[in-house]
Structures are given as C-alpha cells and as structure tokens.
Amino acid sequence: MINVLIVEDQRMMRENMESHIQQNDRYHLAASISNAALAEMICVQHPVDLVLMDVCTENDESGFEATKKIKIRFPNIKVIIVTSMLDCSYLDRARQVGADSIWFKDVSREELMKVVERTMNGESVYPDTTPEVILGNATSYEFSEAEIRVLRLLVEGMTYKQMADALGITIDTVKAHVSSMLSKTGFPSKTKLAAVVISKKLIVNGF
Template sequence: MVRVLIVEDQKIMQRYFEYILLQDPEFRHVDTVADAEEAVKICTYSAIDIVLMDVQTFHNHDGLKAGKAIKEACPYTKILIVTSLIDPKVLERAKSGCADSLWYKDHGEEEIRDVIWRTVKGEHVFPDVTPSVELNWITSGEISPRQLEMLRLYICGFSYAEIAQKMNCSRAGVRWNFQEMISKAGYSCKEDLIAAALESKLIVTTLK
C-alpha cells in the first residue's frame, strides 16, 4: 500500500488528484492539504511514501522549499512536484535536490499515475525541458536562457546596472537584450513583455 499526501491549494485540482488515486487500489490517500508548510509537519509524524506537491501553495508558500525540508527530515518519503508553472527555474530547483520527480498538470491522468509509480520505485522522472508558451509573435523557447534570467532579475526589482554587474556584462548589453526580446516578440514596450511573462507563468516571483 502506497501512502500518498496531496499538497494543492486549488479545490478542482485537489479533487482531480484524489480521483486519480482512487483508480488504483494500491494507493492510500492519507490527506489533502493546501499549505506546503503543513505538509512538512504531517510528514514528520506520519508515515508518507510519496507527496504530490504543488509549487505555489496556500499563502504562496514554496512547495519546492517544503519538498527539500521533507527529504532532509524523511529520506524515505518521495517528493513528486506536479505543477502548471513552466518557469525553468522551477525545474532547475526541483532537479537540485528539492524533489525526486517533476511533471506538469496538463498531462493526462494515466501519465501522472505512471510517474507516481516510477517515483515510488526510486526512479527520478523529469522533463528534458520546460514547455514553451506563446509570447505574441514567438514562443518562450526563442528567448535565450541568459535573456530570460535578465528578465527575471528586472521583474525582481534589479536595475539595468545591477543586472549588468550580476551577469558580468555592460548596461548597454542588458538594454540591447531587452530591446531584442521586445522586438522579436512584437511588443510595443517592456511592460507588455513583462506582463506576458508573468501571465503565462514563464516567470514566477511570488513564492515565499
């Protein structure tokens, strides 16, 4: 019997994951909680085999941070991140020790169930790359990782000069990269590019 904890703050997704678990008699649904920090407490006093963990949970608490805490306190508990956030930083952090596997919510239930079982058995399942989203004239895959990091830093409040210092380039170089992103995507200004990146969940800056 595989004991499963669901960490998800959206009611419709809670019901969806519960439904997936009910389809397999080998799964035992232990609990569903909305807050990643609560999941850490549950795992420390309950025997949980695998946690289905969202990234952005109640109060914007960080599911990846919680996943790392659970793995450190309960080494035999597996963490499967199931998210709709396509921010490459999410996948990078998951692979760095915050989770055993990561998959995306828009995949079918059979595929998610398969990833659950593979993770329980000790396999690490991660996509090779994050999905692409449309940004007006282009897809997010046409923006280089370096440009994406510049955009992330700017959204987080860094100035062009601070981004240049952090990324070892000139302020003019930062400005050029922003102009190229805006031009390629067909936006009229930097604010439109930023709005699209946030709305599409290409960049996430609200996790606590």
Template sequence: MAYRVVIADDEKTSRSLFEYIINDAEDYKLEGSFPRAGEAADYCASHPTDLCIMDIVMRDGESGLDAAARIRKTSPDTKIVLVTSNVDPNSIRVARKIGVNSFWYKETSEEPLLTLIGRTMAGESIYPDNTPKIIIGNAPSTEFTNREYDVLRELVTGKSNRQIADTLAVSEETVKSHIQHMLDKTGYGNRVELSINAALYGLVTPGGGSERFD
C-alpha cells in the same frame, strides 16, 4: 500497506483532481491536502509520508521548489513528484539538483499521473525529455536565451533594472539590453507588458530557484 500521500496545490481544481486520483487508487492513502507548499512541508516533517505531490508556483510567490528542498532535508525517504503548468526550463534543473524524484507537466505530459507515481514509488526517477513550447507575444518560448530567462525571472517579481543587475551580478546596461531583446522578440511595448504576460502564460517561475547561467 498503502502508501501515505500528501498533496500541495493552491489551485482548487487541480488539488481536487489529485485527491480523486489518489483516493481512487488502491495502493495509496491520502493523508493531507494543502493549498500552500509550506503547510505540506511542515506536515512531512512531523508525519511519516511516503509521497508528496507538489505544485511549483503557489499564491503569494510561495515556491514549491523551496518546499521540496525542505522536504528532502527533513524527510529524505519521502518521494517527491513536482507538478506544474509553468514551462520555465530552470525548474527542471533546480528540481534535479534538489533531489526531486519525478516531474510532471499538468497540461502536456503524455504519461498519466498515476502511472508516473507508480513508477516513482518503484524507484524510478522520471523527467520530461523536453520543456513544452508556448507562444508569448510573437515569440516561441524556445527563442529565449538562458540569460534572458534569468532576467525575466527577476523582472516578474517587480525588481528594477538596478536590482536585477545586482542580483545577477551584471551591469544595468546588460539588463536593459536583455529586456530590449525580449521586447523585440515578443513585440510588447514595454517591460511591464512583458512581465505581466510572462507571468500570465507561465513562461518563468518568479525568483527562478538558485541556478544561474553564463
């Protein structure tokens, strides 16, 4: 019997590609394809589903990580493969904590998605060894500290320094210091330019999930 598959990705091109891959494979049957993570989670909660392929960052700030956590609770037997163009290292940590089975980078993963899916359905859990490196301004993404990533995840949501400080339980001066360090590294002129480019290049996942770092 073919594995029942659900797809969630707000990018039509990516979603169509995943649909083609599943429809062209003998062992899989596409049961649903959605532009929103919540729709896929709702479907999995009410229909037997063997596999969910879920993008992490959706439109309007919707989180594939949050939807994956819902699926893990309501449909514990459903295998989950998270896919993303985003290079935020915290996404992998949160995915592991949630219990996501496998993780695949859209642009940089060497293993074909269908191969990874097959190994996942066979019981393997497959994660990349390293986070892809991108350049933002003058700085490679590997030069940012964990705490700078924490601040940046909140910054791209539009929060003020005070709001970021309250969220991370640090002082406002500490937040300002981290932002200044990131401006120095990237060469950007202000926090708005930093925020826009961090989101544009997929450096962070807005909101960033639940894990924090010292």
C-alpha cells in the same frame, strides 16, 4: 499500500488528485492539505511514502522549500513536484531540492498516475526541457540564457541599472538583451513583455 500526501491549494485540482489516488487500490490518501509549510509535520505525524507537492501554495508557501525539508529528514519519501507554472528554472530547482520527479499539470503528455507509478518503481521522471511557451512572434526556446536572466529581473520590476548591478553587466548590455527580446516577440515595450511572461507563467516571481 502506498500512503500519499497531497499538497495543493487549488481545490478542484486537489480534489482531482484525491480522486485518482482513492480510485487506485495500491494507494491510500494519508492527508490532503493546501499549505506546503505543514507538509513536513504531516510526514512526522503520519506514515507517508509519496508526496504530490505543488510549487506555489497557500499563504505563498513554497513547495520547493517544503520538499527540501522533507527529503533531508525523510530521504526515503518520494516527492513529485506538481505545477502549472512553466518557469524555465523549475527543472533545476526541483532537482536541487531532491524531488524525485516533476509533472506539469496542464501540458504534460503523460498522465499523473503514470508518473506516480514510474516514480514509485524507482524512476526519476523529468522532461528534457520545460514546455514551450508562445510569446508574441517567438517561443520561450528562442531566448538565450542571458536574456532569461534579464527577463527574470524585469519581471521583478527592476530598472535597467538595478538589473545591470545584479547581473554584473553594463546598462547597455541589459538594454541590448531587452531590445533583442522585444524584436523577437514583436511586443512594443518591456512592460508588455513582462506582463505576458507573467500571464503565461513562464517566470514566477518569489518561488
């Protein structure tokens, strides 16, 4: 029997995952919580073999940080990052904290339980890229790495000067990257660009 901990703050999604686990004879629901900060303690108190870990949880607790702590203390526990966010940094961050797999809730072609089975059989399930996001007349794949770095700071509300200082480039270079992204997307302003990026969950500030 594989003992599963679910960490998910959205009630409907949490109940859906609970149902999948409870309907499968191979798995046992050890606990289901909404705050990632409690996950490590649950692993101490209960036998846990697998964690389904949301990224952004209750009280803004980070699933990445919780995963890192769990994998350091319990390296044999499998962790699958489960997220609806399409932030292009998430694949690298999930790997950095030791997550065994990642599953995008709303757009993954593969069902969650299939990813669970593959992970428990020793596979590391990662897509080659994050899912494509439509931004006006462009897609997220059309942005360069330099543009994404600027975009991440733009979403944080930084000025051109603050972005230039943070990235170690000139203000003119920052403006050129922003102008390029506006040209690609067709958006009238950097404010509109940032708003759409946030609404499409391409970049998530704070996680």
